[in-house]
Amino acid sequence: MNLVNLSLFALGLALFLYMTGIFVFGVTVMGKRWSKRDAATHEQRWGRRALRITITAFVLHVVYFILRWISAGHIPNSNMFEYLVMLSGLITIAFLILYAIYRTPVLGMFGLPVTVVILVYASVFPWESSPLIPQLQSNLLIIHVTTAALGEAFFAIGFAAGFIHLVRTVNYAGTAKIDRREQRGLELIFWVILVFVGFVLATFLFKGVGYQAEFNYPMEENGEVVTKQVAYTLPPVVGPHEYEKITMDSFLGTSEPWTEAPGWMKGINSASKLNTVIWSLLTGTVLYWLVRLVLRRRLGAVVQPATKDLDPELLDEISYRSIAIGFPIFTLGALIFAMIWAQIAWSRFWGWDPKEVWALITWLFYSYYLHIRLSKGWMGKPSSWLAVVGFIIVMFTLIGVNLIIAGLHAYAGV
Amino acid sequence: MIHNTKCECGHQNPVGTVLCESCGKPQQDEDSAELLEMRYDGVARRSQKQQKNWIDQIWSFLSSVKVAVWLILITLIGASLGTIYPQQNVFVGNIDLAQYYETQYGTLGKIYYMLGLHDTYGSFWFQGLLVLIGASLVVCSLDRVLPLYRALKKQQIRKHLSFIKRQKVSHETRLDLTDGETAEEWTEKFEQVLRKRYYRVHRDGTALLAEKYRFSRWGPYINHIGLIIFLLAVLLRSMTAWEVDYVPIQEGKIAQIPGTKYYLENQEFRVEYYEQDELTPEFREQGRTIEKSFETDAVLYECVDNCDNPSMEPELNKLKEQTIFVNGPLTYQGLSVFEVHFEETPQLLHVQAQLRMKGPDEVIGTLDLDIANPQDVYTVGDYTLRVIGYYPEVSFKEGRFVTLSNDPNAPAFVFLIEGPELPEDGYVHVYMVRPVDQAQFQQDVLNETAGSPFELSVASMEDLVISDYTTYFNVKQERTMPFIWTGATISMIGLILGFYWHHRRIWLRIDNGVLTIGAHTNKNWFGIRQELTNALNKAGVEVDAKTIANEVNGS
Numbered sequence: 001m002n003l004v005n006l007s008l009f010a011l012g013l014a015l016f017l018y019m020t021g022i023f024v025f026g027v028t029v030m031g032k033r034w035s036k037r038d039a040a041t042h043e044q045r046w047g048r049r050a051l052r053i054t055i056t057a058f059v060l061h062v063v064y065f066i067l068r069w070i071s072a073g074h075i076p077n078s079n080m081f082e083y084l085v086m087l088s089g090l091i092t093i094a095f096l097i098l099y100a101i102y103r104t105p106v107l108g109m110f111g112l113p114v115t116v117v118i119l120v121y122a123s124v125f126p127w128e129s130s131p132l133i134p135q136l137q138s139n140l141l142i143i144h145v146t147t148a149a150l151g152e153a154f155f156a157i158g159f160a161a162g163f164i165h166l167v168r169t170v171n172y173a174g175t176a177k178i179d180r181r182e183q184r185g186l187e188l189i190f191w192v193i194l195v196f197v198g199f200v201l202a203t204f205l206f207k208g209v210g211y212q213a214e215f216n217y218p219m220e221e222n223g224e225v226v227t228k229q230v231a232y233t234l235p236p237v238v239g240p241h242e243y244e245k246i247t248m249d250s251f252l253g254t255s256e257p258w259t260e261a262p263g264w265m266k267g268i269n270s271a272s273k274l275n276t277v278i279w280s281l282l283t284g285t286v287l288y289w290l291v292r293l294v295l296r297r298r299l300g301a302v303v304q305p306a307t308k309d310l311d312p313e314l315l316d317e318i319s320y321r322s323i324a325i326g327f328p329i330f331t332l333g334a335l336i337f338a339m340i341w342a343q344i345a346w347s348r349f350w351g352w353d354p355k356e357v358w359a360l361i362t363w364l365f366y367s368y369y370l371h372i373r374l375s376k377g378w379m380g381k382p383s384s385w386l387a388v389v390g391f392i393i394v395m396f397t398l399i400g401v402n403l404i405i406a407g408l409h410a411y412a413g414v
Numbered sequence: 415m416i417h418n419t420k421c422e423c424g425h426q427n428p429v430g431t432v433l434c435e436s437c438g439k440p441q442q443d444e445d446s447a448e449l450l451e452m453r454y455d456g457v458a459r460r461s462q463k464q465q466k467n468w469i470d471q472i473w474s475f476l477s478s479v480k481v482a483v484w485l486i487l488i489t490l491i492g493a494s495l496g497t498i499y500p501q502q503n504v505f506v507g508n509i510d511l512a513q514y515y516e517t518q519y520g521t522l523g524k525i526y527y528m529l530g531l532h533d534t535y536g537s538f539w540f541q542g543l544l545v546l547i548g549a550s551l552v553v554c555s556l557d558r559v560l561p562l563y564r565a566l567k568k569q570q571i572r573k574h575l576s577f578i579k580r581q582k583v584s585h586e587t588r589l590d591l592t593d594g595e596t597a598e599e600w601t602e603k604f605e606q607v608l609r610k611r612y613y614r615v616h617r618d619g620t621a622l623l624a625e626k627y628r629f630s631r632w633g634p635y636i637n638h639i640g641l642i643i644f645l646l647a648v649l650l651r652s653m654t655a656w657e658v659d660y661v662p663i664q665e666g667k668i669a670q671i672p673g674t675k676y677y678l679e680n681q682e683f684r685v686e687y688y689e690q691d692e693l694t695p696e697f698r699e700q701g702r703t704i705e706k707s708f709e710t711d712a713v714l715y716e717c718v719d720n721c722d723n724p725s726m727e728p729e730l731n732k733l734k735e736q737t738i739f740v741n742g743p744l745t746y747q748g749l750s751v752f753e754v755h756f757e758e759t760p761q762l763l764h765v766q767a768q769l770r771m772k773g774p775d776e777v778i779g780t781l782d783l784d785i786a787n788p789q790d791v792y793t794v795g796d797y798t799l800r801v802i803g804y805y806p807e808v809s810f811k812e813g814r815f816v817t818l819s820n821d822p823n824a825p826a827f828v829f830l831i832e833g834p835e836l837p838e839d840g841y842v843h844v845y846m847v848r849p850v851d852q853a854q855f856q857q858d859v860l861n862e863t864a865g866s867p868f869e870l871s872v873a874s875m876e877d878l879v880i881s882d883y884t885t886y887f888n889v890k891q892e893r894t895m896p897f898i899w900t901g902a903t904i905s906m907i908g909l910i911l912g913f914y915w916h917h918r919r920i921w922l923r924i925d926n927g928v929l930t931i932g933a934h935t936n937k938n939w940f941g942i943r944q945e946l947t948n949a950l951n952k953a954g955v956e957v958d959a960k961t962i963a964n965e966v967n968g969s
Contacts, residue, residue, distance in 0.1 A: 102940065128694040134707050134740040317940050324937065328909035336902045345741050347657075347752035347888040349898065352535045354497040364490040371483050374453070401497070 007067035008127065010060045011085065011119075017057035018092075018116050024050035025108030030306050047105045054092065054112065061089045072129040074137075077145045079130045080402065084122030086146070087398070088115045090153035094322065098157055102318050106310055111160040117196055118156075124203045140341040147333025148359070152394050154326025155366070155387075161319035162387030163189065167300055168307040168315060169381055182381075183300060189388060190299040191288045198283030199276070206234050213248035215240050217271070230272050234279045240271035273403065316380050319387050320373065327366055334359040358397035365393050423574070429464060432456030436570050438577030438921075449964060450580040452934050457561040476546075476553035485550055489543045496534030499526055503533075548645045555638045566628060572621035573921045573932075581921075581932030583943055584964040585950075585957060589929045592954070597924040604953045608920065611945060620924040626917075631936065633912020640905025647897035655892035660754070665881040666763050668715070668730075671889050677715040677730055678751065683883040684709055685756065708756055709739040710885045714746055738887075748893040755886040762822055764879035765847050767870050769794045781870065785822045785847065796833050800840075803828030808846065810855055824851050831868060841866040847878070918942050929955065931962075939963075 028046035032039040065086070068076040076082040095111040132141075170182045213232040217240035218225050230240060236248065239257030248255050261271035288299070295302050338359065343349040350356065369386045372378045419427045425436035433440055433456030440450060450456070461474035475481055499519055502511055511532055515523035530537050578584060591600055597620045605615045605622060613624040661678070663669045668679040685708040690698060697704065712735070719729035736744040744751040762785050769778045779794035786806070792799040805817040808826035815826065825847045832840035843866040846852045861868075872878060916938045922931045931950070935942040943959040950957050 126694065126696060128696075130694050130697070131688045131692050131704055131706070134705055137707070138741040140741075314940060317938070321938060324913045328906065328913050331909055332906055336906065339898075339902070343895070344743065347743065347750065347754065347890060349895070352496065352501060352503070357493050357497050361490050361493055364486050364493070368483055368486045368490065371479055371486065374479055375483075 003067050003071035004129075007064045007071065010067065011064040014057045014060035014064065015116065015119050017053055017060065018112055018119070021050055021054040021057060022109065022112045022116065024053055025105050025112065026306075028105040029109050032309070043105060047103075050105060050108055051099070054096070054108065058089070058092045058096070061085075061092065065089065068129065074132050075142045075146075076129060077149070078132055078136055078141065079125070080399075081122050081125040081127055082129065083145070083149070083398075084118055084125070087149045087153060088118040088122065090146075090150045091115045091118065091156045093150070094153040094157045094326070095160075097325070098161075098318060098322055101321070102314070104310070104314070104318070106164060106307060107157075107161065107318065109306070110164045111157050114156050114160050117193065120200050121196055124200055135345050138341065138345065140337060140344070144333060144337040144341050147329055147337055149333070151326045151328075151330025151333050152398070154322045154329065155391055155394050158319045158323035158326065158387045159391035161315050161322060162384035164307055164310070165312055165315035165319060165384040166381065166388070167303050168310050169312050169384075170300060170304075172298065172301040172304055183298065185385070186300040187298055191284060192392075194287045194291075195280050195284030198285075198287050199280035201287075202234060202279045202283045203276075211235060211249055211251070214246040215243040215248075216246060217241060217243045230269050232272055232275060234275060236272075236275055237278050238271055238275045243271075312380065316383060319384060320379075323366060323369065323387060323390070327370065330366070331363060335363060355397070355401050358393075358401050362390070362393050362397050365390050423570075428458040430458035430462035432458075433577065434574070435565060435568070437572070437574045438570070439574035440576060440580070444576070447580065449582055450577065452581070454558050454562045455565040457565045459557050459561050461557050473553060473557070476550045477557035479554065482547075482550045482554055485543060485547050489540075489547060492534065492540055492543060495531055496540075499523060499532070501532060501534065544645065548642060551638045551642055551645075555635050559632075559635045562631065566631065569623060569625075571616050571618040571623045572923055573623075575923070575925070575930060578921050578923065578930050578932035580964075581934055582939065582964050583933040583935075583946060583962050584931065585962040586928060586930045587955060587957075589924060589927055589955070591927075597927065600953065601922070601924065604922070604949070607949045607952050611949065613918075613920070622920070622922040624920040624922075627915040628917050630911050630915035631917045633908045633910070633915075635908070637905050637908025637912060640901050640903070640908055642901075643904060644898060644901030647894050647901055650897065651892055651894040654894060655890065657888065657890040657892075659888050661887045661889060662757075662884045663887065664759065664761065664763075664884045666879065667881070668713075670717075670728075674889070674891075675717045675721060676733075676749070676889070677717060677728070678887065678889075679713040679715065680885050681711040681713060683711075683756065683885055685883070707739065708753070709737050709742075710753055710756075712736060712738050712744055712751065712887075714744060714749075714751065748891055750890045750892075752888040752890070753885055754888050757884045757886070758882060759884040761881050762825060762847055762878060763881050765872060766877040767845065767872055768877075769797070769799075770869050772867055772869050783827070783847075785825045788827065792829075797836075798832050799843075800830040800832070801827060802830045802842070808851060808855065815855075824848055826851060826855070829870075831866070841868065843868050843870060845870045913937075916941065918945070920946060933962075 024046060028043055028050050031046060032042050065076060068082070077086045091111070092115050095107065095115070098111075099107055166182070166186055170186050171179045172183060174180070174183075211233060213236050215230055215232070215236075216227050217230065219228045220226075229246070232248075235251035236257035237259070239245075239260045241261045243257070243260060245256065248257075261274055291299060338356065339349040342351065342356070365386075369383070369390060372386070373383055419429055419431065419441070421427055421434040421437060421439055421441065423434060423437040423439065425434055427435055427441065431441050432451060435457060438456075440446075441456075459477070460470075461477040463470055463474075466474065499515065505511070505514075512524075512527055515527040515532060517523075519526065526532065534540055579586065589597065589600060591597065601617060601620050601622055605617055605624075608615050608622075608624045611626075613626045615622060615624045617623075656673075658671055658673065661669070661671055663678055663680040665680050665683045668677050670677050686706040688704045688706050693702070693704065714733045714735075715730035716733050717728045718731045720726040721728050734744060734746045738744050738751060738753045740753055743753070765783045765785060767781045767783060769781055770776065771778070778797065781792055781794050781799065783792075788801050788804055790801055792801075803815065803826075805815050805824075805826040806820050806822040807818040807824045809816050809818050809824075815828070827845045829843045829845065830840045831843050842864045844857050844860050844864075846855060846857050852858070916935050918933065918935045920931065920933045922929065924930075931946070933942050933946050940959075943962055946962060947957055947959045950962075
């Protein structure tokens with residue numbers, strides 16, 4: 001086995017252990033009521049087991065990182081797969097730090113799933129390490145990307161704690177207008193998480209059966225119309241605008257796309273991206289309703305009992321604390337180190353490139369969060385909603401900007 | 415209406431004071447049991463003045479955190495608009511933007527352009543928002559930092575009872591003193607416990623004030639000062655810095671950096687590509703080549719004489735020699751030269767042609783031709799060669815030579831050769847550098863027809879100097895970067911002080927055997943409750959973290 005495969009093996013094992021960790025943290029929190037033992041002893045015993053599993057998983061995660069660094073010859077954070085895998089590892093670090101401060105096992109039940117979802121999501125992108133173009137050959141690749149990601153990892157834990165806070169405090173029995181709105185908001189977040197999961201499931205399902213379709217489509221380039229080729233890995237619900245079929249495995253009895261993308265979508269491969277989005281939304285929605293129909297309750301209402309013993313004020317504080325720890329790190333990594341590098345490599349420290357702008361937007365949003373908490377009535381629920389929205393902005397900056405808006409950072413690859 | 419602002423402890427407070435500056439007694443809603451508003455320790459701020467003139471109005475507008483928060487939100491949304499479509503600064507050269515946005519993005523693009531969003535970040539409203547944020551940073555900080563400084567400077571040790579009881583962390587209990595211990599001795603014991611936890615303790619009999627990490631309160635203000643310096647430096651930079659983007663310089667050439675006294679020489683350019691097996695399968699499939707590195711050996715010169723005189727050669731003074739690569743610009747006293755891009759632009763620079771008589775005769779001499787700038791006359795051996803025709807990109811039209819451009823892409827020279835034993839008029843001899851042109855325009859036939867007994871040719875390819883690449887440079891002169899980095903550093907220091915330490919204060923007094931203790935922090939209540947619980951337990955008062963959380967307000 002070569003180094004790369006060995007590193008991926010370690011990573012797979014880490015993923016498995018993280019999932020086990022979530023389960024054991026779940027037993028720690030929810031098992032208190034089943035076991036005949038004293039609740040505190042139960043929590044202590046199972047909490048320690050869960051922590052041990054998580055740390056082992058993290059060590060394997062580090063093993064992956066080191067092996068891959070050695071085999072690639074540069075820090076493994078230069079394409080989407082490597083970056084997301086690193087981010088998920090840093091989220092584990094952020095989780096461990098906050099767990100060390102507050103010692104609440106429920107943080108594991110909600111924080112570790114963020115690690116897992118991101119790790120699983122990473123696996124959809126090409127696993128090969130890509131060669132570094134001259135622009136990326138700098139020690140700042142190590143410090144800028146790592147620090148920025150560490151800041152984001154703390155925001156992720158801030159999100160997880162804020163999310164539990166909401167699950168704990170939203171009144172699922174209430175029928176008042178405000179209660180309904182909050183219930184719907186929370187369900188929306190569950191749905192968004194399931195859309196991510198749905199995306200991964202659909203991708204692997206069709207990769208597993210080896211689904212393929214290829215099309216030619218016209219595209220305007222420097223004023224000339226050229227023919228481009230695109231390969232679909234998911235069955236084409238939407239084909240490219242004015243496509244011409246090359247091959248297509250039949251799907252549900254048809255061997256033609258059901259419809260084609262509208263003409264105003266002009267970006268390269270925009271139709272296949274749209275197709276992926278449609279598949280993710282579809283699978284996510286199906287998953288959501290499946291779970292909801294099986295359990296016959298809203299997802300928030302299912303999870304809520306697990307959080308009953310928690311102190312909402314403590315959750316609010318963990319969420320805030322995590323963001324407060326992450327904010328200076330994010331400022332340093334995503335703005336200051338970024339400016340230093342941009343000054344050296346691109347000859348300007350700031351250039352309003354979309355990725356830069358979104359890093360600034362993320363920063364402004366968390367500044368907003370920190371300032372508005374000073375006002376009366378903004379602690380607790382409103383603050384938690386902001387922590388959730390903040391992390392959505394972080395994810396958009398990381399992934400959405402690369403997928404939707406092209407810019408200088410596009411070469412970081414997807 | 416004139417308020418009496420004298421507190422019962424005898425301290426004269428300024429109008430607008432929430433908590434007495436001296437004893438901490440609430441000055442408003444005195445009898446309520448609600449938690450105290452401890453922000454800025456309840457001191458009066460300038461923005462809370464009763465009678466306001468227009469300066470005060472502006473001041474109190476800009477000093478409001480609510481306004482600041484709205485400014486942040488509006489800026490955030492405004493900034494996101496600029497990422498919907500590419501901004502005008504990504505386009506190189508002259509293109510019709512109105513046309514471009516409409517054809518590329520349809521009606522939405524047209525509206526986008528009409529709203530001026532193609533230049534979001536240069537627009538007056540966006541820059542205005544940044545200025546307002548800057549002003550708000552200054553005013554907010556000044557409005558709060560000075561009163562807060564005064565309040566923290568002159569804290570009284572014995573606080574009013576209602577001040578302590580209405581803290582978010584607060585506890586009241588009868589003190590069970592063991593055998594003969596006095597209340598004062600207990601307080602002293604408690605002082606020692608707190609000192610071990612790095613508190614600075616001030617004690618006045620049975621009253622105590624313990625405080626730590628006060629400096630963290632200055633974190634936000636230090637951060638704001640850093641941000642202000644940063645913004646001012648950006649402004650200063652936009653007024654003083656100049657830059658010249660995309661200066662192409664061919665390998666082997668010296669060129670003036672347009673509009674400046676500087677000249678740059680591209681001595682040699684090197685590029686290296688990744689091997690196929692180093693690429694990912696995806697890239698290999700697409701047949702892409704990816705550069706591993708590219709670098710330029712460059713020399714920076716300054717013009718010292720004849721700079722503006724086109725008829726004279728400028729006199730250059732060498733300043734610095736350096737290899738420039740993508741993450742390694744050349745820097746010289748605030749001037750930086752960045753390598754941004756390269757292009758393969760094969761072009762002939764020099765040729766060393768050998769002159770000889772036809773037949774097996776030996777070489778008469780070598781002619782060193784600078785292809786772009788040939789001399790008028792060359793001397794080779796006993797012969798003089800006068801350049802009577804020069805066609806940088808030679809072509810043949812209507813029976814005569816013409817040139818298609820001024821770029822030496824297909825250079826051709828017509829010489830008049832004079833010398834010993836030659837007719838008085840000399841011979842006309844055509845020389846084309848590229849073998850392709852020699853064949854296409856039948857150089858040898860032409861020379862034969864003209865009767866030239868000479869032959870002019872290169873001995874080998876090594877006698878041709880070819881420039882393969884052009885490097886594109888960005889050149890910048892900016893002396894304000896140190897201020898920008900200073901601002902960023904100060905900001906970071908402020909953030910670290912403010913977020914990684916927490917200001918904690920504990921007040922305690924014992925009245926007739928009843929212990930009243932209260933604590934305040936600006937962040938991390940969980941931590942201070944834990945700390946106070948441990949300290950009290952150590953001093954023999956049994957409490958847990960839950961009991962000392964003040965539940966008056968239900969929170």
